[in-house]
Amino acid sequence: MRRYGRKVGGMDELEELEQRARRVYGPARLSRGAQALMWMLRVYVIGMLALVVFAFTRQLG
């Protein structure tokens, strides 16, 4: 099999990409601001889901 790709910084570009693709990222370490945003998101999703359930219940009723 031919090896394609150019050496970039001493490393085959495609090998570098495959390394990136293989990398497993753990859970993100969120800043306080990001944590606050995540809480807002939870409130938003729960609120919207409640609205949807309410709307469908009313439709069925």
Place this chain on the structure above:
Amino acid sequence: MAVLREASRDADLRRLDRERVLSVRSRSRSPLQNLLLFLLLAGPGILVMIGDNDAGGVITYATTGARYGVGFFVPFLLLLIPVAYVVQEMTVRLGAVSQKGHAELIFDRFGRFWGIFSMVDLVLGNCLTLVTEFIGMAAGLSVFGIGLRPAVVGSALLVAALVSVQRYLTAERITLVCAAVNLVFVPLAILAHPAPGQVLSALARWNLPGGFTRDVLFLVIANVGTTIAPWMLFYQQGAVVDKGLTPRDIREGQQDTLAGSLIMGVVAVAIVVLTGTVLFPRHIDIGNLSQAQWAQTLAPYLGPVAERLFGLGLFEAGLVAAITISLSSAWAVGEVSGQRHSLNASMRQAPVFYGIYAGSIAVAAAVVLLPGAPLQLITLTVQVIATLLMPPALLFLLLLANDPEIMGEHRNRLGANLFTGGIVAMILVLSTLYGIVTVFPHALGG
């Protein structure tokens, strides 16, 4: 080309594609070489944006023009071009740098709940959106005298046939050729003989006759929802990874996204100008027009050629959207389930990926052919799901694009953060308003 071994088929094909890119890169940087490089690397950005001008989008723009003319919405749609660009550009950097799809990164960084929530919401919303694409394709083909059943079955086979090439680049190029038909709305708008002064005056004055009512809110949300949709994030990032774009290709990826945003904006404006010129001044009642009736409504004023062009445009809009939307589902499920997910993989290598693609097409086509299917409920549910998913998807995008561990030197700059933060806030407000107005229809006094 070297004989492809089954086990490494996708990796080998990617290497082959990279060789082409590197060969062009290694030559002198003349304008011609730059163009060649752009043509080689462009695709995901243009396709995602044209896919976004889907059958539902065409009807949304047509309704907008017919109801409100060019006054408010032409400038509004032009404003949405940078919005679409800024949002989608982040997926280029994320994909090129991480070599992972959007669903996989959400799963990895924000945990199982948000990963599964995003994927289920996306796949469900995509399946239902696909139903509307098949309705659009059938409506487009009906202009040429093709009945519902052969139109839907034929369209489904066409959409499925595209991935049977099992080669990313070939599938992308074929879809790009189909997508070029989206531009048909531009000559259609010119055929309508719009008054240039009226369009320019709309840009200068930007007023809304009748004020900001509930109907206008719905159209604003529909237009925003048509411009940026959750599946677009998953599609473009997945396509960037599958195409094998690297951090060195980010600039071309950005140009590709910019080109796509401009095409999307021009086509959207063309449709609004078309119906805003032909239907709005005549106060034609577009109340509950079906998709097929739109082309017929234009025919008396623009002739049979225009009717056929509109039909062709509607068919193309549904076709390209069906391909891109199904691919976004297939990539997302493959990423989260840890199964192989590449258009360069063979069907034997990636059964889940191809299964999701074919399955969602089959289900959507079957629903359209089902007698008495609740199509209105489906359309409403699509909007509700998209509304639910959009703020989380945008917020995750923003957090990921700022993640130093993933993005390193390619993380967002302050300007992009401020702009995207504003967009997230706007979407959040519009989505909440939309949710409230859907449940309490008289909340805005309409």
